[in-house]
Every structure is written in structure tokens, then in C-alpha cells.
Amino acid sequence: MNTLEVRNLTVSIEGETILKNFSLTIPKGEVHALMGPNGTGKSTLAKVMAGHEDYTVESGEVLLEGVNVLGKEPDEIAHAGLFLAFQYPLEIPGVSIANFIRAARAARLPEGEAINAVEFYKELYEKMDALKMDRKFTARSLNEGFSGGEKKRCEILQMSMLEPRLCVMDETDSGLDIDALKIVSDGVNLMRGPDRSFLVITHYQRLLDYIVPDVVHVMYDGQIIRSGDAELAKELESKGYDWIKEAHEAATAGV
Amino acid sequence: MTPTLETPMESLKANEPAWLAQRRAAGLEQFKSLPMPTARDEAWRFASVGKLEIDDYNPAEAPAEATLDALSERSNLVTERAGRMVYVDDVPADFECIHHELTEKGVIYLPIAEAIEQHPELLERYFLKESTELGSKKFFGLHAASAKAGSLLYVPRGVEIDAPFVNYYWTSGSRSAVFPHTLIIAEENTKVSVVDVLFSETDQNEALNVSVSNIHAGPNAHVFRKVVQDWNHRTVSFQLDTTVAERDAQVKNVAVNIGASRARYESQTRIDGPGADVKMYSLTVAEENQEFDQRTHQTHNAPNSVSDLLYKNALLSNARTIFSGLIQVAEGAQGTDAYQTNRNLLLDPTAEANALPGLEILANDVRCSHGATTGNVDEAELFYMMQRGIPRRVALQLMVFGFFEEVIDKIDSDELADNLRKLIHRKFDSRLKSF
Numbered sequence: 001m002n003t004l005e006v007r008n009l010t011v012s013i014e015g016e017t018i019l020k021n022f023s024l025t026i027p028k029g030e031v032h033a034l035m036g037p038n039g040t041g042k043s044t045l046a047k048v049m050a051g052h053e054d055y056t057v058e059s060g061e062v063l064l065e066g067v068n069v070l071g072k073e074p075d076e077i078a079h080a081g082l083f084l085a086f087q088y089p090l091e092i093p094g095v096s097i098a099n100f101i102r103a104a105r106a107a108r109l110p111e112g113e114a115i116n117a118v119e120f121y122k123e124l125y126e127k128m129d130a131l132k133m134d135r136k137f138t139a140r141s142l143n144e145g146f147s148g149g150e151k152k153r154c155e156i157l158q159m160s161m162l163e164p165r166l167c168v169m170d171e172t173d174s175g176l177d178i179d180a181l182k183i184v185s186d187g188v189n190l191m192r193g194p195d196r197s198f199l200v201i202t203h204y205q206r207l208l209d210y211i212v213p214d215v216v217h218v219m220y221d222g223q224i225i226r227s228g229d230a231e232l233a234k235e236l237e238s239k240g241y242d243w244i245k246e247a248h249e250a251a252t253a254g255v
Numbered sequence: 256m257t258p259t260l261e262t263p264m265e266s267l268k269a270n271e272p273a274w275l276a277q278r279r280a281a282g283l284e285q286f287k288s289l290p291m292p293t294a295r296d297e298a299w300r301f302a303s304v305g306k307l308e309i310d311d312y313n314p315a316e317a318p319a320e321a322t323l324d325a326l327s328e329r330s331n332l333v334t335e336r337a338g339r340m341v342y343v344d345d346v347p348a349d350f351e352c353i354h355h356e357l358t359e360k361g362v363i364y365l366p367i368a369e370a371i372e373q374h375p376e377l378l379e380r381y382f383l384k385e386s387t388e389l390g391s392k393k394f395f396g397l398h399a400a401s402a403k404a405g406s407l408l409y410v411p412r413g414v415e416i417d418a419p420f421v422n423y424y425w426t427s428g429s430r431s432a433v434f435p436h437t438l439i440i441a442e443e444n445t446k447v448s449v450v451d452v453l454f455s456e457t458d459q460n461e462a463l464n465v466s467v468s469n470i471h472a473g474p475n476a477h478v479f480r481k482v483v484q485d486w487n488h489r490t491v492s493f494q495l496d497t498t499v500a501e502r503d504a505q506v507k508n509v510a511v512n513i514g515a516s517r518a519r520y521e522s523q524t525r526i527d528g529p530g531a532d533v534k535m536y537s538l539t540v541a542e543e544n545q546e547f548d549q550r551t552h553q554t555h556n557a558p559n560s561v562s563d564l565l566y567k568n569a570l571l572s573n574a575r576t577i578f579s580g581l582i583q584v585a586e587g588a589q590g591t592d593a594y595q596t597n598r599n600l601l602l603d604p605t606a607e608a609n610a611l612p613g614l615e616i617l618a619n620d621v622r623c624s625h626g627a628t629t630g631n632v633d634e635a636e637l638f639y640m641m642q643r644g645i646p647r648r649v650a651l652q653l654m655v656f657g658f659f660e661e662v663i664d665k666i667d668s669d670e671l672a673d674n675l676r677k678l679i680h681r682k683f684d685s686r687l688k689s690f
Binding site for chain 2: 050051052053073074075077078079083084086089090091092093094095099100101103104107108141158162
């Protein structure tokens with residue numbers, strides 16, 4: 001079964017259509033990159049899949065392991081296996097990283113079951129070490145006063161602690177220097193496996209040098225206009241988005 | 256007005272010294288002669304004065320022995336302590352004497368009635384001397400006329416005590432009126448902390464509270480007072496607190512406000528000595544028709560002193576809060592640093608938070624700031640938390656706890672902080688289920 005199937009999804013916000021009959025399939029275990037210029041609907045797709053209520057779904061389906069998640073609450077979609085690494089992670093004052101992740105884990109347990117604190121911290125510390133995060137961070141308020149790189153590492157930490165089946169990463173590379181980019185990519189690569197799929201949304205090809213995708217999609221004006229292998233990303237990098245925009249416009253004009 | 260509240264009890268009159276009898280009589284006169292507050296009074300702006308009724312309360316009758324024992328048993332917010340006093344309806348229920356080492360150093364920790372007998376000169380100097388300037392003079396008068404329960408804590412020069420003194424004031428009877436008094440006198444170079452706890456025996460017993468606390472912090476005295484107010488929802492409460500800080504004194508006040516149907520909290524700080532530093536922190540959980548009415552003064556009469564106020568309120572359905580704060584800097588108080596912050600978190604559209612921050616500055620070399628913010632739950636934060644699989648109700652709870660953590664953080668005692676988290680948790684758990 002495919003991990004993700006987006007079928008003919010049309011989405012608008014305040015009367016403006018953002019996603020236009022958008023379709024995308026990610027088979028189990030694959031990493032897909034979604035590239036495209038700003039304002040083409042990449043982040044909208046991520047938020048709609050995660051259950052954000054600001055958007056109006058005009059038509060279509062989002063199937064997560066065969067089950068339509070549209071209309072479900074964000075926490076239900078998370079339980080169904082989707083994790084969204086935010087482009088701009090929110091700061092939550094007074095809520096420590098450890099307590100936050102614990103609450104997220106506890107919400108996944110059957111009623112009456114509790115988290116084993118010792119094992120939890122052991123696992124948390126191991127994963128923080130791998131992401132080169134200071135263990136002192138566990139007691140700090142979530143994302144509050146973090147640098148851009150710290151926030152993104154914290155997203156990957158949460159992702160690895162919650163073990164989703166579909167990881168949607170929205171511009172995770174933005175605001176990262178090259179060292180942080182490598183650390184974050186290493187963290188992601190460690191999570192790759194036959195049972196987990198990734199949708200890596202990015203504007204730049206740079207991230208894809210480290211997280212090598214199985215498939216690259218180019219999005220423009222609410223649709224995927226071209227798909228290919230990792231080479232497509234490199235081609236985009238050298239030729240720029242205008243090349244593909246023009247090709248697309250020429251093709252559609254000819255219809 | 257019922258005559259029972261206006262007539263000082265015979266037992267109070269009987270053996271009291273003349274100065275006290277005079278103060279009581281003056282207080283009663285003040286209570287009788289001053290009018291009830293009205294909505295037109297600036298000091299009562301936004302308060303539902305129409306709902307302020309103090310009729311039909313009686314000076315509390317003595318509770319049964321079993322009640323005294325049971326409530327003493329429940330007086331357990333703080334285990335590591337230097338001393339403990341428990342009152343039920345203003346009747347002494349339990350008194351843990353202080354360690355003789357402290358007595359030998361000259362520390363006095365006594366029920367107020369015994370203190371009047373044993374240390375009349377000290378009490379004459381301090382007891383019922385600091386009234387309120389924040390609007391409740393009338394009720395202070397009632398307190399002066401009636402106060403018999405409370406604690407005196409006197410710390411002589413140079414004595415430092417780490418563990419806190421804990422005073423529990425319970426209500427138990429039907430429509431009882433209580434008048435707890437906490438008097439803290441810290442002489443030069445001392446360190447001391449006090450926790451006052453205001454609790455009701457059940458969810459049902461109606462009560463009127465008019466409590467007063469006075470802190471006198473001598474030169475370089477370090478005083479830390481926390482007050483936990485968790486009355487039941489059938490209590491009308493006035494807390495009239497003052498702090499007087501002398502040279503280089505450091506005073507920290509933390510107020511935790513959870514209970515009562517109407518809770519008026521007046522907290523005034525007067526800095527009389529240079530170099531003093533006074534902190535005023537408060538957190539309030541307001542729900543269902545509760546009204547929390549907070550009035551504060553930060554008065555700087557001496558140069559180079561600091562005051563810092565942070566009041567945070569979280570409001571659920573139909574709750575109201577009023578924060579009115581004034582920073583006053585006297586003419587000669589150059590080099591003053593005074594800050595005032597009020598933050599209100601509205602968790603329901605029916606909740607109402609009022610803020611009246613104010614400054615009155617007569618010196619020209621000062622740093623003062625005041626700010627009040629009122630905001631709803633941040634939907635973006637909520638979405639972020641829910642995306643991690645956290646249900647809406649739990650996410651809200653985490654956010655509210657996070658909101659309060661800034662104040663809880665100041666408590667400086669893990670045990671008390673945890674106990675306070677539990678009290679807040681309990682209040683929220685039932686309410687947040689409806690979200």
C-alpha cells in the first residue's frame with residue numbers, strides 16, 4: 001500500500017484557489033522531494049494534509065495508508081502517522097521540550113498506560129546526542145529563544161521521538177548553515193527505512209545533496225508540472241525555475 | 256449591615272491593652288462611617304460593587320475539635336518548615352512551636368493573641384498600623400475591629416532562617432467571617448520566608464474573609480512571602496497586603512489566586528530606604544463567574560531602588576479580572592527602576608480582563624515601564640501542538656501551565672511549586688473537558 005496518495009486535491013483560502021487538482025503518490029519507504037518557487041502552494045499542501053482548519057478543501061482526498069484524513073483533527077492525523085516538521089516552529093513559553101514530547105507520546109498510549117520515565121529520558125538523550133543538541137535543552141521552553149538551527153534540530157528530534165510513517169518536512173533547510181544542514185540530514189537519513197516515507201519540501205537543491213530523494217517533483221501554480229529522479233533537482237539548480245515555468249506555460253498555451 | 260459584625264466581641268475587649276482597644280474602636284468607626292464603595296469610585300472602577308455584600312456573616316463560632324484536627328491534618332502544602340500555625344474560623348487549631356535554637360536567637364513566632372500579651376511594645380509599634388491606600392479602608396476598619404487570628408513573626412538582627420513559616424487559615428462554619436492577620440517584622444540583615452494559605456473546609460461553606468498582611472523589611476532584610484488563596488466559590492475575600500522596605504531590603508511577594516467568588520487583592524509596596532528591591536508576582540486562574548479584582552501600588556520614596564511587578568491571569572468562561580496598578584515615584588527618588596506588567600490570557604470569549612496600568616513620576620532620573628496585554632489562545636501554537644498528536648484539551652492545559660510557569664518559577668520551593676501546580680491542575684482539569 002502507498003503511504004500517501006493525494007488525489008485531485010483542490011484547496012482555497014479566502015476565495016483564492018491555491019492547490020489545483022493536485023495529485024501525488026508516495027509509495028512505502030520512498031523519499032520524495034517537492035520543489036518549486038515561492039507561492040506555488042507547497043506549504044499549503046503540508047498544512048492541509050496536517051489538518052489545518054484555515055483552508056477550504058473544494059474537492060479531492062488525502063489518503064494516509066489508504067485512509068482519508070481530510071476533515072480529521074490535527075491530533076488524529078498525527079496519530080494516523082503524519083508528522084509535519086514546520087518551516088517556522090512555534091515558541092511555546094513555559095512548556096519544556098521534555099514535557100512536550102512526553103505529552104505527545106502519552107497521547108499515543110492506550111488509556112491507563114503510562115510512560116516509563118527512565119526509558120523515555122534515555123531515548124531522548126540518545127537522540128539529542130545524535131543531533132548534537134545539548135542535554136540541557138530538555139528543560140528549556142520549547143523553541144523559546146532558539147536560533148533557527150536549534151529550532152530545526154528540535155523539529156527533527158520530535159520527529160525521531162514520535163516515529164511517524166510519513167514525515168513531511170516543510171523548508172527544513174531554510175535558515176540552516178552548512179554544519180546544521182549536515183546534522184539535520186544525518187538525523188533524517190538515520191530514520192529512513194522500508195516502513196517510513198518522506199515528503200521533503202524545499203526551495204533549494206542544496207538539502208537534496210544530503211537527503212537524496214527517490215523522486216523529485218516540481219510544483220508550480222498549485223500543481224506538479226514535472227517529476228523525475230534526483231538529477232531533476234540538479235538541473236533545476238543550474239537552469240533555475242524560469243526554465244521550467246516557461247516550458248510549462250508553453251505546453252499549456254499549446255493545449 | 257448585621258450588628259454582629261459591627262460589635263467587637265467581648266473576648267477581644269476584655270484583656271487588651273488600651274492602645275489596641277483604641278485601634279479597634281477607630282477601626283470600627285472607620286468601618287461604620289465610610290460608605291460602601293460604588294462604581295463611581297476610581298479605586299473600584301470595573302469592580303462589580305453591586306455584588307459586594309458582606310451582610311449576614313457572623314463572627315465565626317468555634318468549630319468542633321474533630322474539625323480542628325482534620326484540617327490541621329490537611330495543612331500539608333509544605334513539609335520542610337520552621338514553624339506552622341493552623342486556624343479554623345479564626346480559632347487556633349494547631350501551633351508548632353519553633354525550634355529552641357531560633358528562640359534563643361530571639362526569633363518570635365506566635366499566634367497574634369499571645370503576641371499581644373507577651374510582646375505588647377512590639378505590637379503597639381506595628382500591629383494594625385499599616386492600612387490600605389487602595390480603596391478598602393472601610394474593610395480594613397472591620398479587620399482592625401475584629402482581628403484575633405494570625406501570626407507574628409519577628410526576626411531579630413542578623414538571623415537567617417531558610418525554612419519557611421507556614422500559616423494556614425481555614426474557613427469551616429456557615430457564613431462565617433474571618434480576619435486573619437500576618438505580621439512579619441524582619442530586622443537588619445535577616446532572611447526569612449513565610450507562606451500563607453487560605454483554604455475552605457468544603458466546597459459549600461460560605462465565608463467572608465478580610466485578611467491583612469504587613470511586611471516590615473528592615474535594612475538589608477531578605478523577606479519572601481507567598482500567599483496561596485484557594486477558597487471555595489462561596490467565599491467573598493479581601494486581602495489587604497502591605498510591604499514596607501527599608502534600605503537595601505529585598506522583598507519578594509508571590510500571590511497565587513485560585514478560589515473565591517469575588518476576590519479583592521490590594522497589594523501596596525512602599526520603599527522608604529535607598530537600594531531596596533521589591534518583587535510582586537501574582538498568578539490567577541479565573542473561571543465560571545469568578546471576579547478577581549487586583550489593585551497595586553509601587554511607591555518609591557527613596558532613591559536607587561527597584562520594584563518589579565508581574566501579574567498573570569488566565570480566564571475561563573464568564574470570569575472577570577481587573578488589574579489596576581500604579582507606580583509612584585516621589586520627588587527625591589532618583590535612580591528608581593520600576594516595572595509593572597499585567598498579562599491576561601483569555602481562554603473563552605465570555606471572559607473579560609480589565610487593565611488599568613498607571614505611572615505617577617515626580618523624579619526626573621528614573622527608569623519606569625508599564626504594560627498590559629490581553630490575548631486569546633494562539634491558534635498557531637495550538638495547531639503546532641496538536642500536530643504532534645496532543646489533543647486540544649491537553650494542549651490548552653500545557654499552554655496555560657506554560658503561561659503560569661513564569662510565576663511558579665519564582666516560588667523557589669519544588670514541593671510548594673508542585674503542590675500549586677496540582678491545585679491549578681485540579682481546577683483546570685474539570686473545566687477544560689468542555690473544550
